[in-house]
Amino acid sequence: MNVLLVFAHPEPRSLNGALRDVAVQELEAQGHQVKVSDLYAQGWKSQIDRADFPALAPDARFDPGAASAAAFAAGTLTDDAKAEQEKLLWADVLILQFPLWWFTMPAILKGWVDRVYAYGFAYGVGEHSDRRWGDRYGEGVFAGKRAMLVVTTGGWEAHYSARGINGPMEDLLFPINHGILFYPGYQVLPPFVSHQVRRLDAAGFAREAERLRERMRTLATTPPIPYRRQNGGDYLIPSMELRPGLGDPGATGFALHRDAGGAG
């Protein structure tokens, strides 16, 4: 398979850098083709702004969504954004690797999403009517591909557990897994999360590296998180609310959007 790993840590000599090398080596050992987008090394521009839309008239009011739609349709996005889109189209599997900073991704990776996920490419796609509400949440440009997160934290696993004070890791990552990966069509694998990474000794690193290798060996076979497809009949259109009667009686919030009867 073709695998794109987007890496968002500023220091190659970090634990994140070491885990990235472990992942790439294992993927290549399995015969996969691997590309890495090392955002810091590439000097990736984090914030979306007028400079992303060279075709926009200098005195025009800047509407990021409208500018994105026009530039994507006309092929006038900047070369760095186009190159990332091409890598995404090439890849069968996308891996986003980052340290969890303030309970989400670092700014540079958020900026990769904001700038690469153009209108007409990753959103604003498909028929919007009383029968369909676009090609999203299980459909879209990346349908048929797989994605997963590789995340490190400085905190304790218990703090991210079901009753932990930070909130469950699964819920903290939902806006990314469901809102950024499932939205444009990816099947999303459970994340690889490594906790308390600043305290890892050699034995701890060996253990985490082996866990990561195992995940790299099972990319094609790991059951994805069973998020409900938007256009599969579970949601009312156009309100996009889960139909009455669906979902565990006790389920609320994010958990409603997993089909408990599905795989995983």
Added chain:
Amino acid sequence: MNVLLVFAHPEPRSLNGALRDVAVQELEAQGHQVKVSDLYAQGWKSQIDRADFPALAPDARFDPGAASAAAFAAGTLTDDAKAEQEKLLWADVLILQFPLWWFTMPAILKGWVDRVYAYGFAYGVGEHSDRRWGDRYGEGVFAGKRAMLVVTTGGWEAHYSARGINGPMEDLLFPINHGILFYPGYQVLPPFVSHQVRRLDAAGFAREAERLRERMRTLATTPPIPYRRQNGGDYLIPSMELRPGLGDPGATGFALHRDAGGAG
């Protein structure tokens, strides 16, 4: 009161720009002192990197947390980050205003958090022992201050409702409200959220503007979201899990960390 509004939209002639002006005018009419950090106008640097730590040796391994701790302690953070910290210390109320992009804040605002929330300033503060786990979640540098979000979306309110496909807005904003604002001590007011802003006509804008004015008039009196204080007895230390028996029997995930017996 002193109010700091951090604004993260690239176009002053946008709906966000108009809402910002409404908020500032109303706050000033109420006699408050207002400062605005307009991140795009300031040319804010979004990603944290080595350039943020001029005292770091060029060949040193870059550990963002350790570099942040050393630079904050020595007073060698960059001037732009120090200026934002001083504004935060000056303000009694912090408002973060942004368009919701991919279910969270734009990269430039995430970079403001990553770079301004230094180790020793907004985290890594206080005693860590078997009795306390730092000054956080209700304690910390911003204890006694209030904060709120002003958020715009292009989507439908129903899509962000309790059973809406995007997930409930309250849960999508939890990592920010709880993890970025409550964490260093702010009392967090319910957010102001304006939906489908690209379709607002003049009457719609007048309605949203008046809703926002009312929120600006009630900053001091609106009951905060009743998040549980970490060191108030509700959590086991050091696992920081909510004590057995606390929380509604049916509550899971983020909802556990609101005290249903509290205000709001």
